[in-house]
Amino acid sequence: MNVAIIWHMHQPLYRQPGSHTAILPWVRLHAVKDYLHMAQVLSQHPDIHVTFTLTPSLAEQLEEYVSGQLVDRLMQLTEQQYFSPADKQYLLDMCFSISWDNIIRRYPPYESILNRRHLAQMNPDYFSNQTYRDLLVWFNLAWTDPNLLENDPFLVGLIQKGQNFTLAEAKNLIQTHLSLMGQVLPTYKQLSKNGQLELITAPFFHPILPLLVDSTIARRPSPGLSLPEPPFRAPEDAHEQLHRAVAKHTEVIGKSPTGLWPSEGAVAPEILPLVAEAGLHWLATDEAILGESLDVYFDRDENGMVKRGDLLYHPWRVTSEKGDLAIIFRDHELSDRVGFTYQHLPGSQAAEDMIVRLQRIARTQSGRPDALVSVILDGENAWEYYEHNGDIFLHELYRRLAEAPDLNPVTPDEHLAKHPPGDALEHLASGSWIMGDFTTWMGDPEHIEAWSRLRDLREVYELWQKESHPNKQRLQDVQSHLFAAEGSDWFWWYSHRNSSDQDALFDQLFRDYLAAAYQAMDIIPPDNIAQPITGMLQQPSAPRHFITPRLVAAPDPRRHWKDAEVIRPQASVGTMQQAGGVIQAVRYGNDRDNLYIRIELAAPLNQFALTLHLGTSGGDFLVKLGRIQTTAFLFQLSHGSQINIGPVTSALAEKIAEFAIPLGHIQVKLDQETVGTLVVTLRSANNQTESQPITGEVEISFAHEQQAMSGS
Incomplete structure (x- = not known):
């Protein structure tokens, strides 16, 4: 059975418009810890063929670092003897990321700084300038391939020294990083030339293509989702993002790409002709997109094995007016x-676990010569949590596969050359690789504000072209700023599901690109461009009508909970999502009888x-399900006591819990003003807790009789 592994490498454009400075250092840091490392590991297993995406915005920044056209703020700080208050705050926010x-506590001097960070956050002058330089050096060391930290004499010496690093040592560390960065693109290009590696592309600035074409597409998997009004529609920008990606890939690699990873796996029928035309x-x-496309x-099973592997584990064909395309669907469970x-x-x-699972699948697909299992995931962000930057896992996985x-x-x-897809999809569903929908980039108040500002810029841009x-x-020049602002990353961090210490910087970059586009047209940016978007309050909208979901705790919520309201958990820290943190989503709705x-x-x-x-006008109530228990109970809180009202109808699965709570038991009488709260x-088992929302409570609104009758 054929196995296709696709590692997705991506970074947004971090360069501040009009400057040669990257406000965040992630291109450089991932290059010296992950990008080069991943290719070097693969090169030691010549029988293994895998696929990578190096997004055009990433490749362009790698080139600019190596040529000296781009530096990041941390590089600039290594040149300084002293640090301003703003510098100190930046280092405190950045250098523990x-x-x-798994990393910081491995090095006692670095851990010592971490243990005192809270004191410096209260008073940045608590740390001396020397401590800030030590922090800066340790952060750059932590983001270096550990194989180099163990074998390069200069880096070994820094680790052994541990503190009191000199200005010269800090500068030399940056030069080491730049030397390593210079090897990244040539290494990938050589592996591609050798036939061991296939490089595919992604839209240039990593936009969510369906949302560029028409933001109302977001409502297909999420009816009632909040959208900008009027909608954002720019299919010509989606076309340009693809064509520029193909041109950049051809320039860097020396041949045009044949495959596309659409940003965040986001697809819709409308993007297919654009992809073919490119x-x-x-x-x-x-796989969620295939399931929705087939209504399957x-x-x-209990081992995580797909029961309909005959549908998932082979390529499909999709048609468009610009030509047919092959499409493959990743195994979500294996990828996660x-x-x-x-x-x-x-x-x-x-x-070992991965190989055993693949071999189980192979046995079920032994009669199908075109069987293909696809494992597709972020190839840069997981490794800091693995043993030795993922070395042990990757070497053993590749060895066992061979x-x-x-x-x-x-x-x-290679697979498609021998097995062109025979089965055709009559309809391709719209959605992404996260929850099968677009809610990571659309639906929150910050999303709506950001898309509205982008839409306003786009309208001015169209008028400017016609008149000027x-x-x-x-x-x-104008398009470079506009297209950069269309990237997915800004909207990712505007989501309440994601958070980092650099949220304000991502917000600043997005608004800087909007402003730069206006300025390139000789138009004064509107006043709201200066107003931060990050931090707006999330308030879920009122349910539009009654729902009566069947309680079966199915893994996919779309059949029975399609019209429910969705509360997205806050503060999933990092650039990957498994579809949230421990609490991925809370869905709710009501009919005349139950919540x-x-x-x-x-x-x-x-x-x-x-x-x-639950808080209602009738009081406070608890639904409690004990660990390893199968029955939930409803309690009313009264004068410090919990009064047991009785069991609650529920459906439980491995990672799903569904409840039907009688409205009469929580004293809800439906009318137009009925609202409640939920935590x-x-x-x-060890008494660690997680709550959503993290602080306070989220307001929920009940559908009422008038809404149910009017359908509004």
């Missing part, structure tokens, strides 16, 4: 295991005691 337990032959996305649930689960296991054990007689690691191009007839160079609540987790439900705290709390 790596796994504390000269691409295939694309990939998530990809249920799994690499991205999220295996970091908690020893590397060799994790590789030795397994029933597994054949291939690139999609700009020359080619000036048009390209329905569905809780979706990223970990087994039986590891936690679950409590729902969801998990408590583990």
Whole structure:
């Protein structure tokens, strides 16, 4: 059975408009810890063929660092003898952005600074200038391939010294980084030339293509989702993002790409002709999109094995007016295991688990010559949580794949050359690889504000083109800023599901690109461009009508909970999502008799005691489900006591809990003003808790008789 592994490498454009400074250092840091490392590991296993995306915005920045056209702020700070208050705050925010337990605490001098960070946050002058330089050096060391830290004499010397680093040592460390960066693109290009690696592309600035074409597409998987009014529509920008990507890929690699990873696996029928017109032959996305396209649930057995592998494990054909395309769908469970689960296991054990699962699939697909299992995930952000930057896992996985007689690691191009897709999809569903929808980039108040500002700029841009007839160079200058602002990353961090210490910087960059586009047209930016978007309050909208979901705790919520309201958990720190943190989503709605609540987790439900705290006009109530229990009970809080009202109708699965709570029991009488509050709390066996929202409570609105009758 063929196995296709696709590692997705991406960074947004961090350069501040009009400058040669990157406000964030992630291109450089991932290059010296992950990008070069991933290619070097692969090169030691010549029988293994895998696929990578190096997004054009990433490749361009790698080139600019190496040529000296781009530096980042941390590089500039290594040149300074002293640090301003703003410099100190930046270092305190930035220089602990790596796994504390797996990386920082490995080095006692670095851990010592971490343990005193809270004091410096209260008073930045608590740390001396020397301590800030030590912090800066340690952060750059932490973001270096550990193989180099163990073998390069200069880096070994810095580790051994531990503190009191000199200005010269800090500068030399940066030069070491730049030397390593210079090897990244040539290494990938050589592996591609050797036929061991297939490089595919992604839209230039990593936009969500369906939302560029028409933002109302977001409502297909999420009816009632809040959108900008009027909508954002710019299909010509989606076209340009693809064509520029193909041109950049061809320039860097020396040949045009055949495959596309649409940003975040986001697809819709409207993007297919654009993809075909760009000269691409295939694309990939998530199994949830195939399930919705076929109206099939990809249920799994107790071992996580897909029951309808005959549908998932082979390429499909999709048609468009510009030509047919092949499309492959990743195994979500296997991909998430690499991205999220295996970091908690020893590397060799994790590789063994992956091989065993692949071989089980191979046995079920033995009669199908075109069988292909696709494992597709972020290839840069997981490794800091693994043993030795993922070395042990990756080497063992590649070794076992090469030795397994029933597994054949291939690139999609190699597979499709021998097995063109025969089965055609009559309809391609719209959605992404996260929850099968677009709610990571659309629906929150910050999303709406950001898309509205982008839409306003786009309208001014269209009028400017008609009236000014700009020359080619000036048009390209404006487009470079506009297209950068269309990237997915800004909207990712505007989501309440994601948070980092750099949220304000991402917000600043997005608004800087909007302002730069206006200025390139000689137009004064509107006043609201200066107003931050990050931090706006999330208020879920009122349910539009009654729902009566069937309580079956199915993994996919779309059949029975399609019209429910969705509360997205806050503060999933990092640039990857398994579809949230431990609490992935809370869905709710009501009919005339019951309030329905569905809780979706990223970990087994039986590891936690679950409590729902409901506040209504009739009082405070608790729905409690004990750890490893199968029956939930409703309690009313009264004068400090919990009065047991009785059991609650529920449906439980491995990571799903669904409840039907009688409105009469929580004293809700439906009318136009009925609102309540909700807090969801998990408590583990060792008494660690997680609550959503993190602080306070979220307001929920009940559908009422008039809404149900009018359908509004």
